[in-house]
Amino acid sequence: MNELYVADIPRSFTAVAEWGACFVFVLIVARRASWWITAAASAAGLLALLVVQEAAGRLSLALWIPGMLAAVLVMFAMLYATLRVSPVTAGYLTARAFVLAELTASINWQLDRFYLDAPAEVKAAMTVVIYGGMLGLAWLAERRHLVRGEVVEVGYADLVAALSIATATFIISNLSFVTTATPFSGRIGHEILYIRTLVDLCGYIALYVQHEVRRGFQARREADAMARLLTSQHQQYEMSRRTIDEVNRKYHDMKHHLDAIRAEQDPQSRLRILDDLETSIRDYATQVRTGNDVLDAVLTAKLMYAREQSIHVATVADGRLLAGLRPLDITAIAGNALDNAFEATARLPESQRMVKFSLFAHDDFVMLRVENTFDGHLRRRDGRIVTRKVGDGHGYGLRNIEAAAETYGGSVSVDGGAEWFSLRVLLPRDVAAAAR
Amino acid sequence: MIRIGVVEDDPASIDRLLSHLDRFQREHGERFHIGAFRDGRDIIEDYRPDWDILLLDIQMARVDGMTAARRIREVDSEVLIVFVTASPQYAVSGYEVDALSYLLKPVSYPVFAQELGRCLVRLRRRERRHMLFTAADGDRHRLDIADVLYLESAKHNVLIHTLDGDYTVATSLKAMEGELEGEDFFRCNSGYLVNLRHVTGVEGNDCRIRGGVRLQISRPRKKDFLAALAGYIGTRGITA
Numbered sequence: 130m131n132e133l134y135v136a137d138i139p140r141s142f143t144a145v146a147e148w149g150a151c152f153v154f155v156l157i158v159a160r161r162a163s164w165w166i167t168a169a170a171s172a173a174g175l176l177a178l179l180v181v182q183e184a185a186g187r188l189s190l191a192l193w194i195p196g197m198l199a200a201v202l203v204m205f206a207m208l209y210a211t212l213r214v215s216p217v218t219a220g221y222l223t224a225r226a227f228v229l230a231e232l233t234a235s236i237n238w239q240l241d242r243f244y245l246d247a248p249a250e251v252k253a254a255m256t257v258v259i260y261g262g263m264l265g266l267a268w269l270a271e272r273r274h275l276v277r278g279e280v281v282e283v284g285y286a287d288l289v290a291a292l293s294i295a296t297a298t299f300i301i302s303n304l305s306f307v308t309t310a311t312p313f314s315g316r317i318g319h320e321i322l323y324i325r326t327l328v329d330l331c332g333y334i335a336l337y338v339q340h341e342v343r344r345g346f347q348a349r350r351e352a353d354a355m356a357r358l359l360t361s362q363h364q365q366y367e368m369s370r371r372t373i374d375e376v377n378r379k380y381h382d383m384k385h386h387l388d389a390i391r392a393e394q395d396p397q398s399r400l401r402i403l404d405d406l407e408t409s410i411r412d413y414a415t416q417v418r419t420g421n422d423v424l425d426a427v428l429t430a431k432l433m434y435a436r437e438q439s440i441h442v443a444t445v446a447d448g449r450l451l452a453g454l455r456p457l458d459i460t461a462i463a464g465n466a467l468d469n470a471f472e473a474t475a476r477l478p479e480s481q482r483m484v485k486f487s488l489f490a491h492d493d494f495v496m497l498r499v500e501n502t503f504d505g506h507l508r509r510r511d512g513r514i515v516t517r518k519v520g521d522g523h524g525y526g527l528r529n530i531e532a533a534a535e536t537y538g539g540s541v542s543v544d545g546g547a548e549w550f551s552l553r554v555l556l557p558r559d560v561a562a563a564a565r
Numbered sequence: 566m567i568r569i570g571v572v573e574d575d576p577a578s579i580d581r582l583l584s585h586l587d588r589f590q591r592e593h594g595e596r597f598h599i600g601a602f603r604d605g606r607d608i609i610e611d612y613r614p615d616w617d618i619l620l621l622d623i624q625m626a627r628v629d630g631m632t633a634a635r636r637i638r639e640v641d642s643e644v645l646i647v648f649v650t651a652s653p654q655y656a657v658s659g660y661e662v663d664a665l666s667y668l669l670k671p672v673s674y675p676v677f678a679q680e681l682g683r684c685l686v687r688l689r690r691r692e693r694r695h696m697l698f699t700a701a702d703g704d705r706h707r708l709d710i711a712d713v714l715y716l717e718s719a720k721h722n723v724l725i726h727t728l729d730g731d732y733t734v735a736t737s738l739k740a741m742e743g744e745l746e747g748e749d750f751f752r753c754n755s756g757y758l759v760n761l762r763h764v765t766g767v768e769g770n771d772c773r774i775r776g777g778v779r780l781q782i783s784r785p786r787k788k789d790f791l792a793a794l795a796g797y798i799g800t801r802g803i804t805a
Contacts, residue, residue, distance in 0.1 A: 443669045443676075483676055491798045493766030493773070498799050502675065538767070540791030542799065549679055553799030555791065557767060 137306065138238045140182040142256070143230070146237075147182075147200060148175045149264045150230035151207050154222050156268060157275045159213045167211045174207030197299075201227055214281060221283045224295040225336050231299065232329035233263040239322040270337065274344055283343070290339055298332025354457055372433070379410065419488070421448025423456045424463060428486070431467045439479045440471055446488035450495045453563035454556075458533040462497065465526040466552055470501035473550060477502060495561040500551040530554060537561060567595070567688065568615060572602040572633065573622040573649065578670065582620060582649070585677045592678075595685075605633030614641035618684050620668070623650040634662040643691075645684050683800075694748065698725075701733040708732075710748055714774050716741050716758040728776075751793045754783035761797040 152171060160167050181203055185196025204226055209219035237259040241252060275281060283291075304311060305321040386406045393399045417428040428444060435442045451459055467486065474482035485500045530552070531541045539556035569586065573579045579601055586599055602608045605621070605628030619637070621630035634646050646662060651670040665687070666680055694710040701722060708727060717724040718738040725732040734741075742750065742758055749761040753772060757780050766773040770782050772790070782790050 441669075441673065441676075443667060445667050480673075481675060483673070485676075492764075492775075494794075494798055496795070496798045540788070540795050542792040542795040544796060544799070548675065551799060553795045555795035555798060559766075 138234050140186040141179060142237065143234050144175070144178040144182040144200070146234035146260065147204055147227070147230040148178050148207075149260060150226040150233065150267070151204050151223075153229065153264055153268045153271060154208060154226055154275075155211050157271055158222070158281055160211055161213045162211075170207065170210045174203060174210075177203045177207075204230075217285060217288050218281055218283050221288045221291045222281070224288075224291040225333075225340075228295050228298050228329060228332045228336055229264075229267050231302065232326065232333050233260060233267075235302070235322070235326045235329050236263065239319075239326050242322055243319065267333075274337075274340055287339070287343055291336060294332055294335050294339065298328055298335075302328035302332070354461070383410075417444065419444075419446040419448030421451050421459070423459045424448040424451060424488075427460055427463045427467075431464070431471070435471060435484065438471065438475065438482070440474050440482040440484055442484045442486065444486040446486060447490070448488065450488060450490055450558070450562045451497075453561050454537065458536060461529045461533040462554055465530050466497070466499040466554070469526050469552065470499050470550075473501050473503040476504050490558060490562075493558045495556045495558050497554040497556070498551060500549050502548055503545070503550045505545070505547055527552075566598045567617045567685070568598045568600070569618045569620065570600045570602060570608065570616045571620045572605060572608050572625070572630065573620070574604050574625045575622070578622065578649070578672075581672060582677075585672065585674055586681075588674060589678055589681055593682075604628060605630055609633050609636045612637055612640060614644065616641075616644050617688055618645045618647065618681075620647050620649055623648050631662070634664065638662050645687060647680060647684065686800075696744065698732070698734050698736075701735055706732060710745070710760075711762065713760050714763045714776065714778070715760060715780065716750075718756045726778075749793075749797050751790055753786060753790050754781055761794055764794060767791070767794075 148171075151174065155167065155171060162170075178200060181196070181199050185193070185199065188196055201223060205219055205223040208214070208222050208226065209216060212219065212222070214222070237256055240255060240259065244252070244255070247255075302325040305324060383406070386402060390399055390402050393402060417425045417432065419425055419428065424446065425448065428446070432442055432444075454462075463486075467484070470484045474484060481502050483502045485498075487496075487498045487500075489496055527541070527543070534541050534554050534556060537556050537560045539554060539561075541552065541554050543550070543552050545551075571579060571582050571586075573582065583599065583601070586597060589595065590597060600616075605625050608619075609628065621634060623630040625633075630648055630650075634648075637644065637646070642663075646664045647666050647668060648664050649668045649670060649672060665684065668677060668680060696708050696710055696713075697705070698708070699705050708725070712728045714726045714728065716738060717726065719733075721735065721737075723734050723736050723738055723741055725734060738752075738756070738758055742752060745758070750758050751761055753759050759772065759774065759780060763775040764772050765775050767782070768779070770784070770787065771779040772782055773779055
């Protein structure tokens with residue numbers, strides 16, 4: 130095999146590629162500090178990468194992997210120091226930057242080896258153009274799906290997936306350099322370089338697509354939340370329209386009652402009519418005041434619905450305990466919980482339809498509990514309680530409650546007895562009750 | 566015998582509550598001692614803390630239920646107070662007097678029965694459960710389970726951490742877990758068995774125990790731990 134072909138990329142080139150790839154993300158994602166500090170940290174990162182790569186280049190081949198890992202750690206440190214991200218997200222971005230760096234360095238070296246006899250100045254110019262071009266393209270591509278200055282948050286699952294893709298890409302692309310004795314190794318100089326570039330390109334594309342899919346999921350979740358909000362607003366509008374109708378009807382009733390009282394001579398009958406009048410307007414005095422406007426709105430709307438369905442609802446709620454929750458999450462938790470409860474009572478005769486809503490503090494926790502009477506049948510799948518409704522758009526109630534509670538580090542548990550079913554949402558008090 | 570006081574100024578409501586109590590005794594084979602008061606004033610005049618459960622009407626002519634409850638709480642922190650009211654907006658102030666729940670007028674029997682059932686569970690839980698064991702130093706001890714904070718596995722022993730001291734017992738955590746089945750204890754990781762009633766908070770992957778100790782919750786158990794905690798706290802506190 131020709132020595133010249135397999136002579137591998139100079140260490141300093143790799144270091145510059147790794148730094149450049151990190152810098153692409155530094156330019157896009159929200160930064161921790163001012164430009165000056167970011168620039169200083171980036172310069173320190175470049176220096177550290179050059180030192181680490183040079184040191185690794187002097188080690189024996191056996192220590193090649195530890196050398197690579199040291200460089201990856203420096204990339205991680207640079208991203209974590211400059212960007213406003215969690216360690217998990219920094220790891221995720223490191224995986225992506227690493228593959229981008231490998232691709233850039235690989236394609237440049239492939240061309241460098243191909244035009245072996247070109248003068249040094251031309252080669253230097255070519256390297257600058259290729260590095261600039263590759264990283265510039267990556268910047269354009271990444272800018273499409275990482276919104277500028279936005280805080281990116283990924284979960285463990287995304288991190289594991291990205292690390293797996295990056296590791297696999299790295300192993301397969303460098304296999305030929307370690308041994309030619311595998312079915313997946315190239316045997317001719319140029320081929321080896323070309324294979325490496327192709328595999329790195331695939332790895333980069335795979336990571337790019339992974340991020341796109343993630344964004345798609347997020348967008349759908351947000352769309353769902355918006356749809357829910359719109360539905361509940363529409364319901365509230367319907368409610369108020371019905372309320373207005375009802376007030377008009379009551380107004381006419383009152384007029385009749387008043388006429389009757391004027392016409393009535395017998396004091397006993399007068400009192401009886403007055404009593405009737407009082408009972409007919411009693412419901413309208415019970416306004417919900419929990420100390421949380423959003424919760425009040427949800428409860429008021431739901432209680433009206435309950436009255437129409439002749440469900441008996443009792444609430445004891447200290448709404449101040451939910452001051453730290455986003456309005457959308459309050460509607461998701463309280464609204465869904467009450468909807469589920471109402472729906473379960475619908476299968477019972479009217480006299481047995483009962484729902485209890487409580488919200489109270491216990492040590493450093495906030496407990497929101499909704500209990501309802503039900504017919505004792507629960508549908509379970511894999512131990513989870515599932516909906517008995519048919520069709521799309523149903524059965525997300527409990528999952529929406531769970532998703533909202535987990536945002537605040539809370540949890541949900543359900544428990545069905547013989548007559549009463551209860552759903553409990555537990556939230557950490559310091560998060561839930563903190564004034565926003 | 567369990568003693569229940571009904572404080573209510575409206576005769577119709579009294580009759581309703583008393584007939585619910587009769588029906589409950591028939592259906593559950595219980596025997597209560599029942600007393601009726603016509604106003605908050607009647608019960609707070611020379612109040613003696615020998616009632617187990619009080620059903621208090623909130624709107625009464627002379628001394629309303631909330632005022633009566635505050636006065637009662639000054640001398641009796643144990644009695645279970647259940648408010649009876651026609652309007653739920655008073656509910657929030659019930660926290661001040663540690664009321665257990667609210668019954669909305671007109672009180673229907675199923676709701677009443679569930680509430681009374683909860684009160685009785687609470688009372689019976691109060692009847693102290695004890696554990697007996699021989700400590701490593703040979704002394705026999707009798708411990709109130711409610712005083713146990715958590716149990717810790719240490720080599721071939723178990724350390725029992727309580728509100729007023731620690732004990733070492735030659736046993737395994739697994740055996741203790743079996744013994745405390747149904748007492749609201751939870752294995753938050755392989756080395757600790759925690760009494761849920763003394764978990765005051767959760768921060769990240771730690772739970773805080775009354776007294777300030779923090780114990781780690783192992784990752785795979787965290788979801789179940791939080792669910793158990795939600796279940797435990799869900800059986801407490803005020804309800805409508």
